Amino acid sequence: MDFDPDGMAENIADKFGFVERQVKGDLKRFKHFIEDRGAPTGQWRGQV
DSSP states (O other): OOOOOOSHHHHHHHHTTHHHHHHHHHHHHHHHHHHTOOSOOOOOOOOO
């Protein structure tokens, strides 16, 4: 992922690694959410 900090607060957070840790944590939680559902959602599965 590419991130261009905008403003002083985002630049500081990026320098200290807060942004990278947040993204990694979000992706890990999303992975667990998808894999732990256990059943399809019932959404349309046709072809486009």
